[in-house]
Amino acid sequence: MTGPTTDGRVLKGNETRRLVLAHAMRIASVEGLAALSIGRLAGELELSKSGVFALFGSKEELQLATVRAAERVYHDHVIAPALDRPAGVERLLVLLEGWLEYSRTRVFAGGCFFYAVGAEFDAQPGRVRDALGEGSRTWRQLITDQLQAACAAGELPRDTDVEQLCFEVQAMLEFANAMSLLHDDEAPYQCARRAVRRLLRTE
Template identity: 55%
Template sequence: MSGTKTDGRVERGNQTRRLVLGRTMDIASVEGLEGLSLGRIATELKLSKSGVFALFGSKEELQLATVRAAVAVFAECVVKPLADVPPGARRVRELCRAWLAYSSERVFTGGCFFYAASAEFDARPGPVHDAIARARLDWSAYMEGAIAEARAAGEFAAGTDAEQLAFEIIALMEAANARSVLLSETSAYDRAERGITARLRSEATARGRAALDAP
């Protein structure tokens, strides 16, 4: 019986944690991670401040938990849906399309969570900065790996610089996000996709171009 009660408390705690983080991710994407506070979240969600404090302990831990939750959402939206797509140029293209959809469909109210968080913490040392930087580096490395796999599969030229190509296409994606959020310019996503496609085709072999042209 006591085990059942304990399990119930743990599940209620997990539900509250998910509720809180769902709200903090949206707040942070619009107002920044500094816009978070335990008191504000407790008030907005009609929770006890002591209960929220028991789950997170401090504003910094709330910020870190929010970053970790955003990483999980990003992976769910951008990376996991393509897990079964074979390595190659098409997989790189679809990763880019998934990222553009993640931003344009406003998975986070303020657009890309990590673009906003990076601007807020880029020059501020500490654990939150480090968590954001790690997330950004992990995404860049993932994209570089996908490009390298496509090169190994013979769909990008042997001399393709995976790091440089990843840098350029991520820059195009983030530019679209920035213009869309600031200027409400949804056409920026179409421009980014055209630019990315042209850049991928410039590195692709004949086999890779056929893969890029496939529906």
Template identity: 55%
Template sequence: MAGRPRDEGARQVILRRAADLASQDGLEGLSIGRLAAELGVSKSGLFGYFGSKEELQLATIRTAMSVYVAEVIEPALSVPPGLERVRRLCESWLSYSQRRVFPGGCFFFAVTAEFDARSGRVRDAVAAAGLDWIRFVTRTVEDARQLGELAGDTDADQLAFELISFMENANVVSLLHDDPGAYERARTAIRNHLSTYT
């Protein structure tokens, strides 16, 4: 963070608002000027927290990740490893998107589409977050396989890919077509798909 240490509570309020905006308008849509106007503070005061647009974007990604962990990962980890954890993980993600924890649906889905073909530190941070998520879903599936709750020949990488596809499609369809029923269809698809592996 540039400049003197600032009030951490105020910084978190700023970053949470930045994450909400980025979920709708993308990280490129974030600017210190726009954020200052949204929050009713001076541009110079806001600049003191971050120093550059890139630092603001990176800090916003970190804030979004902490929200994501609390909303999606921690509920899954409250369940013992196995098939029930796989189910809870999928449900936590669908709930997080459906409840519009971020107004633009899944923050990471939005910014991944924005940065997937770019280069630079922001793209690298987005890619790292996405890879962490894929690895976590894969590990959760593999744990269930090793415990004998999924078929022994289950390809954890493939099943994780398929589950994530169902979840992300619900997010897209619900947003683009204003169709809340997409979440129930995703839940049905996940339930039916998992049943073929047990």
């Protein structure tokens, strides 16, 4: 039987986990997942190292939990606002605009969390890379699905090379993110918006 004391410990543990992961996401988006450690997070948040260790158990589990937490943030900011729009160009434009705003407004201090940590782990086989790769495939498939729906609805030519167009659209977003961070300039986002709309023939 669960009593008040047990419930209180669970709630406190969940609250501590959220606090640690929020801080971990901020660090990782700027310094990378390799910069995370249980000792560092405990020290910076003034928590006990043993308590943080009990929540994650290892550095790899901490990294994986941070990736999953970032995926939830990404879903809320980029994906969820588009899901009530009709499939095709309309939903795709909301997705892409959501992505540009997510990067421009620095939901994560280092711009797109997944662009940053993906570059860190793309040549390092393991569970973290696998998790990042799965997330990347899911995002690419979501874009591809909208392009296919647009072709079926006559919003794009039926002979459109959907895989190529998806690649080009994603390249525009990621380049805008990289150039904005490097030059501390928002202009790349406007360039990306115009380029994407031309690719989708909405300008």
